[in-house]
Amino acid sequence: MDGANLTMPLLSVQGLTKRYGPRIGCAEVAFELWPGEVLGIVGESGSGKSTLLSCLAGMQRPDEGAILWEGRDVLGFSEAERRRLLRGDWAYVHQNPRDGLRMGVSAGGNVGERLMAVGQRHYGAIRDTATDWLGRVEIAAERIDDRPSAFSGGMQQRLQIARNLVTGPRLVFMDEPTGGLDVSVQARLLDLLRGLVRDLGLSVVIVTHDLAVVRLLADRLMVMKSGRVVETGLTDQVLDDPQHAYTQLLVSSVLQV
Numbered sequence: 001m002d003g004a005n006l007t008m009p010l011l012s013v014q015g016l017t018k019r020y021g022p023r024i025g026c027a028e029v030a031f032e033l034w035p036g037e038v039l040g041i042v043g044e045s046g047s048g049k050s051t052l053l054s055c056l057a058g059m060q061r062p063d064e065g066a067i068l069w070e071g072r073d074v075l076g077f078s079e080a081e082r083r084r085l086l087r088g089d090w091a092y093v094h095q096n097p098r099d100g101l102r103m104g105v106s107a108g109g110n111v112g113e114r115l116m117a118v119g120q121r122h123y124g125a126i127r128d129t130a131t132d133w134l135g136r137v138e139i140a141a142e143r144i145d146d147r148p149s150a151f152s153g154g155m156q157q158r159l160q161i162a163r164n165l166v167t168g169p170r171l172v173f174m175d176e177p178t179g180g181l182d183v184s185v186q187a188r189l190l191d192l193l194r195g196l197v198r199d200l201g202l203s204v205v206i207v208t209h210d211l212a213v214v215r216l217l218a219d220r221l222m223v224m225k226s227g228r229v230v231e232t233g234l235t236d237q238v239l240d241d242p243q244h245a246y247t248q249l250l251v252s253s254v255l256q257v
C-alpha cells in the first residue's frame with residue numbers, strides 16, 4: 001500500500017446505469033472502494049453483476065453515472081489514457097482463462113509481455129520475474145516454455161493471475177475467477193488468491209454468484225437484484241444477518257458453509 005492515498009477512495013462510483021434497449025443491465029449503482037479493500041458483488045444470474053463489472057473496467061460504456069479513479073473521471077479519459085490504465089494500474093481476471101491469456105504464447109511469454117508493455121526491456125530480468133511469478137502461482141519453473149494449451153484449467157487460471165499481477169496493479173477486477181473449475185481445484189485457487197490478496201494488499205472488485213468465494217475473500221459485499229443494489233455491508237454481517245428478503249433467500253438457498 002506504499003504511496004496509497006488514504007484520504008480518497010481508489011474508486012468512487014456514482015449513479016451508474018447501463019441499459020440494453022428497454023432492458024436494464026444495472027441501475028443507479030454507487031459505491032466507494034478504498035485502498036487494500038476487497039469488494040464482492042453477488043447476485044443470481046441476470047442480476048447485473050457482469051454488466052456492472054464490464055462498465056467499471058471500461059469494456060462497456062454506461063449510459064449514466066460517473067466512475068472516479070482517485071478522483072479523476074475515467075469516462076472522460078482518452079483512449080490512450082484508458083489503455084495505459086488497463087495495462088498498468090488496473091488488471092482484469094476473466095472467468096475463462098482463454099479470454100485473458102494468449103494461448104499461442106509460452107507461459108513465460110504470457111507473463112513477460114505484460115512487463116514489456118509497461119516498458120521493461122531487459123530479457124534476463126523479465127525472464128527472472130516471470131519465473132518468480134510462475135512460482136508464486138504454483139507453476140513449476142520447468143513449464144515456463146510450455147504453452148497454456150498444455151495446462152489444466154486450474155493452471156491456466158493461475159497463469160492468468162500471474163500475468164495480471166506481475167505489473168503490480170493497484171486495482172484488480174475479477175469476474176467469477178473460480179467459476180468453471182472442479183470443486184477441489186476451486187478450493188486450491190481460492191486459497192492461492194486469498195494469500196496473494198493478503199500478501200500484496202490488493203484492492204479488488206470481485207463478481208461471483210458463489211457466496212463461499214466472497215466469504216473467504218471479500219471485506220465488503222454488494223448484493224444485486226434486477227440490476228440494482230439491494231444490500232451492502234461487511235461480508236460477515238451481510239451473510240450472517242441479511243436484512244433484505246432477497247439476500248435472506250440467497251443466503252438460505254446457497255450458503256451451506
Ligand SMILES: Nc1ncnc2c1ncn2[C@@H]1O[C@H](COP(=O)(O)OP(=O)(O)OP(=O)(O)O)[C@@H](O)[C@H]1O
Nearest residue numbers: 020023024025043044045046047048049050051052
Ligand atoms: N448484451 C446484452 N444485450 C441485452 N441484454 C443484456 C446483455 N447483457 C446482459 N443483458 C441483460 O442485462 C441484465 C443483467 O445481465 P448480467 O449478465 O449483467 O447479469 P449477471 O448477474 O452478470 O448474470 P450472469 O451471472 O448470468 O452473468 C439481464 O437482464 C440480461 O439479460
